[in-house]
Amino acid sequence: MSSAQKLLRRAQFIPLLIAGLYGIVLLLATVPWVQRELTYLHWIRFPFFPKYDTPHAYGLAPFKTRNLVIPTPDGEKLGAWHVLPNSYYMKQAPFPPQSDLTAADFDKALGARPTVIYFHGNAATRASPHRVRTYAALSSVLDLNVVAVDYRGFADSTGEPSEEGLKVDARAVYDWVAERVKAAGKNAPQRQIIVMGHSLGTGVASALTGLLADDGIVPKALVLITPFSSIPDLLSSLYLFGVVPLLSPLAYFPRIQNFFKSLISVRFDSVEALSRTVAPTLLVHTKADKVVPHSHSEALFQSLLAPNGTEYAIPKPFVLDYAGWGTLHISNPQRRQVIWWEGEFGGHDEVGWAEGTLDLIADIAKLNMPSDGASYISL
Structure with a gap:
């Protein structure tokens, strides 16, 4: 037998090998511990040797x-920054400060300008460069407090x-901020608080907004950067580490795919959570996103237009096209403004601090600048 024939014979086993490896991946993905580790990636702690203080x-x-350090009702301690x-x-005075300001100085600031509570994505920490750049933009350009x-389990x-x-962590942080905003002289703290999430954090932010709605609380605005509709739906289109497909190869076998989706214990069902709130909502996503397909924002947008299924007529959104930048879809269903920006460019981790995104945040939250009292844009 020639060497070429031997290679061809061996090559016949490659599809079987790939199928076997894929089967192992699927089986591992049904283990709750593995799901947790791959969903949160909290063990990836970057930057190394952090200096959170x-x-x-x-x-x-x-x-x-x-x-x-923000305590939770169940006894955990959460590391956080307030910018x-x-x-x-x-x-x-002096400016810039030459030493740490007091806690009273920071608490007073929570009554001076609105506050955005920022929930980050999976892996790494609050000190990651793209997250720090987002805080800086929100603080400097939009003149916001940033918490x-x-x-739990991330960073310190x-x-x-x-x-x-x-979900407990998110509510604990909201209550911590709201208590101090009220103490600073704002009798309706929810009108001063913007809830913002990126990637995995959009599931947390959506869940928090739903929980607040159950208590009759509507925040100033909800901002979702590269969101997903639910974890099971995301896994249907996700490539692990950008290479290994999870459930997408099973799209040709819907029953099998749905079976594996039913075994996913971490769900973060944003569609369900958002159906319970009337908070003004901004969705930001780009077609260039290589992590979360932008189709998830479209699914969320459509669900927000008709949160109760077919009970209400779906309003036709107003569409604005900007050549080379993206498309704005704007609607006002059920007493809430909903904006979805479908961008042409921008990476998964970069779109949150882009100038156009900041303008949209200013609009959805109806922010007024101290200098002129006017909003950035009017859609």
């Missing part, structure tokens, strides 16, 4: 940010992550 080491202005709004920071938290926070645990 020195936020300016990562590019934030000197003494503009305080390092916090001051630029207008408040620049009023400090960025690491979930205690505990282990779970879907219910992250």
